[in-house]
Amino acid sequence: MPELPEVETVRRTLKNFILERPILGIDVYYDRIIQGDTQLFVESLQHEIFCDIDRVGKYLIFKCQNHAFVSHLRMEGKFHIVESDEPVSKHTHVVFHMDRHQDLRYIDTRKFGRMELVSLDGYREQLPLKKLGPEPFEITTEALYERLHHCSLPIKTALLDQSIMCGIGNIYANEICFYMHIDPRTKASRLSRKRVDELRKVAIMVLQSAIEKGGTTIHSFDANGIHGLFQVQLKVHGQKVCPVCHHDIKKVMVHQRGTYFCPQCQKKRY
Numbered sequence: 001m002p003e004l005p006e007v008e009t010v011r012r013t014l015k016n017f018i019l020e021r022p023i024l025g026i027d028v029y030y031d032r033i034i035q036g037d038t039q040l041f042v043e044s045l046q047h048e049i050f051c052d053i054d055r056v057g058k059y060l061i062f063k064c065q066n067h068a069f070v071s072h073l074r075m076e077g078k079f080h081i082v083e084s085d086e087p088v089s090k091h092t093h094v095v096f097h098m099d100r101h102q103d104l105r106y107i108d109t110r111k112f113g114r115m116e117l118v119s120l121d122g123y124r125e126q127l128p129l130k131k132l133g134p135e136p137f138e139i140t141t142e143a144l145y146e147r148l149h150h151c152s153l154p155i156k157t158a159l160l161d162q163s164i165m166c167g168i169g170n171i172y173a174n175e176i177c178f179y180m181h182i183d184p185r186t187k188a189s190r191l192s193r194k195r196v197d198e199l200r201k202v203a204i205m206v207l208q209s210a211i212e213k214g215g216t217t218i219h220s221f222d223a224n225g226i227h228g229l230f231q232v233q234l235k236v237h238g239q240k241v242c243p244v245c246h247h248d249i250k251k252v253m254v255h256q257r258g259t260y261f262c263p264q265c266q267k268k269r270y
C-alpha cells in the first residue's frame with residue numbers, strides 16, 4: 001500500500017505532467033471507484049483544467065478551476081500518463097482525456113481505490129479529509145502528547161490511527177518504533193513529553209528521507225507508471241536481521257497488523 005512518502009512522490013511527479021492541461025472528457029469504466037454520483041463527477045470535471053494537486057495524509061486532491069476531487073489509491077491504485085490511442089487495459093477504471101492526445105488513466109487491479117468530488121475551497125473541512133488528524137509535519141509536541149497520553153493503544157497502533165496523526169502506515173510505523181528503540185507493544189500513554197517530542201522528530205525524519213529518496217528514484221512515467229513502494233532502505237520492516245546488533249528481527253501481530261522489531265534494540269517500554 002502506498003504510504004505518505006509514495007503519495008507525495010506521485011503528487012510531485014503528476015504535477016509535472018498534468019498542470020495547466022484541460023480535461024476534454026472522462027470515461028468511467030468501473031462505477032464503484034467514484035464515490036457519489038458518477039454522472040455528476042463527470043459533468044463537473046469535464047472541460048475543467050488541472051490547476052494544482054494537494055495532498056493530505058495519503059489522499060491526493062486534484063484542484064481544477066471550479067471543482068476538485070479527492071483520490072485515495074488504497075492498495076494498488078496508480079496513475080499513468082499514456083497516449084490516447086493506447087488500448088484501455090482491463091484494470092483501467094477511469095480515463096481523463098487531456099490535450100496533445102494524452103490520457104491520465106487510473107489503474108487499479110484490486111479496485112479498492114476511490115475518487116470523490118469535494119468542495120474546491122472547503123475540502124479539508126469535508127469528509128473524508130476532516131476526520132484526519134494533522135500530519136507529523138504540522139502537529140506540535142504538546143498536541144501529540146495530549147493525544148497519546150489519553151490513548152490506551154500500543155504505540156505502534158496509535159501511530160497508525162489517522163485521527164491522531166495522519167499519513168503513517170504500517171511500514172513506517174514499524175520503522176519509527178525502531179528508531180525510537182521502543183517496543184512497539186508499549187502503551188502510547190506511557191511516553192513522556194520528551195519521548196513524544198523525539199517521536200514527532202523521528203516521524204518527520206523517516207517520512208522526509210523517504211520522500212527525498214522517492215523524488216530521486218522516479219523521474220518520469222514509463223510503462224510501469226508510478227506506484228507502490230520504491231527503493232527506501234528499511235531498517236526493520238520485512239527484515240530478517242537487525243542492521244545495528246545483528247539479532248534476529250521478530251515478527252508479531254499487534255492489532256492484526258504485522259509488526260517487526262528487534263528484541264535487542266527495542267527493549268524500551270516507555
Ligand SMILES: [Zn+2]
Nearest residue numbers: 242245262265
Ligand atoms: Zn538490534
